[in-house]
Amino acid sequence: MxxxxxxxxxxxxxxxxxxxxxxxxxxxxxxxxxxxxxxxxxxxxxxxxxxxxxxxxxxxxxxxxxxxxxxxxxxxxxxxxxxxxxxxxxxxxxxxxxxxxxxxxxxxxxxxxxxxxxxxxxxxxxxxxxxxxxxxxxxxxxxxxxxxxxxxxxxxxxxxxxxxxxxxxxxxxxxxGAKAETPTTETSGIPQSKPNTQYSANIQSFWQYHEPLESSLVVIAPSSSETVLDTLGAIPLAKTEESAVNLTSSDVVMKYLGTLYKEVSQKAMLEAMNVGDS
Structure with missing residues (x-):
């Protein structure tokens, strides 16, 4: 070497x-x-x-x-x-x-x-x-x-x-972890977690989670170079006449989705890292 x-x-x-x-x-x-x-x-x-x-x-x-x-x-x-x-x-x-x-x-x-x-x-x-x-x-x-x-x-x-x-x-x-501590109540001098009495499901907030996560268990990292688009392959669109730059309809759509995927990924990373708050 x-x-x-x-x-x-x-x-x-x-x-x-x-x-x-x-x-x-x-x-x-x-x-x-x-x-x-x-x-x-x-x-x-x-x-x-x-x-x-x-x-x-x-x-x-x-x-x-x-x-x-x-x-x-x-x-x-x-x-x-x-x-x-x-x-x-x-x-x-x-x-x-x-x-x-x-x-x-x-x-x-x-x-x-x-x-x-x-x-x-x-x-x-x-x-x-x-x-x-x-x-x-x-x-x-x-x-x-x-x-x-x-x-x-x-x-x-x-x-x-x-x-x-x-x-x-x-x-x-x-x-x-100090920011993620949950409030506790005391019974006979022994700290105990507050009981959660809400068990009914709310469809509108089902996919939302507002509780703090344990930071030591969360690792935020950008996606790899291979995306879901690479895994799925080209979209089988109907064949059309090729353009002057030899791009088919499928090529154009995949190129657009690739650009969109990168933009969404970047925004997701910024949102996950709370860039606006740091």
Whole structure:
């Protein structure tokens, strides 16, 4: 697999991370770091809080020990970020589904922060090797390995900023779920749900549902490229004389329905995400 093919196969957030390292001007050192990462010289990577601790086998018998970290956000800063995330339905839904929203950076920039480091000087690395350059090839190898970790789990990037996956999901569920709490009554000091005494069906409101949904169980995502029109195939209309652009009646109708389907899908997504309220 070539470098271009490998790069294209990575998720966008992983590519963004690696682009920073690829901007490093010492290309020979980068190539050695890339080879170290590919050849298995990175023996271990583990997290200690927001810091990455690793061992990389170099030319010596004993592997080099190194650490890598970003500036972690404070509890107050993370509080603002989580609050902003919870207000955006699509952000909360994708993160709870283990995905990184495409424009997640908006959440951080809106609070005066940056999820990704701006320059390599924002990445703090220390290595026990004698090389005075930073990043050395050992730190570079771990940097490349972290790019692969990000593709597997985007929450690793958040952990470098001071919050684990479990903490983010817990806080999101608490904020999103607080709005969905139902009122309760108390009997002998024990909270109990209010009984529902309405069992009669109302035909006019049968297809309507006005109760809040548990946000952690709802994932809003756009439809795939294949639509119901693709599944059903062309509509068998009566044959007519072909137009100057070689379109039959069936082609014209299917093209119109395709455009209409996309427009309705977009409006449904906006409605589902409550864009007007966010």
């Amino acid at each position: 070539t470098n271009d093919t490998l790069q294209a196969s990575r998720e966008w957030w992983s590519q963004r991370w690696l682009e920073l390292l690829d901007s490093y001007r010492f290309k020979k050192r980068l190539e050695r770091a890339r080879n170290y990462a590919r050849q298995g010289n990175v023996l271990s990577i583990e997290f200690k809080g927001a810091k990455v601790l690793a061992k990389v086998q170099g030319s010596e018998v004993e592997p080099y020990k190194l650490s890598l970290s970003l500036d972690a956000f404070s509890d107050e800063e993370w509080g603002y970020v989580i609050e902003t995330m919870s207000q955006k339905a699509i952000f909360a839904a994708k993160l709870l589904a283990g995905e990184m929203p495409q424009n997640i950076e908006e959440v951080f920039t809106a609070n005066g922060l940056s999820l990704f480091p701006f320059t390599l000087s924002d990445v703090h690395g220390k290595c026990s090797c004698p090389d005075k350059a930073n990043p050395c090839k050992h730190i570079g190898a771990v940097y490349y390995q972290l790019g692969d970790r990000f593709s597997e789990d985007p929450f690793v990037l958040f952990q470098l900023r001071g919050r684990t996956k479990e903490q983010i999901i817990r806080d999101l569920r608490q904020l999103r």
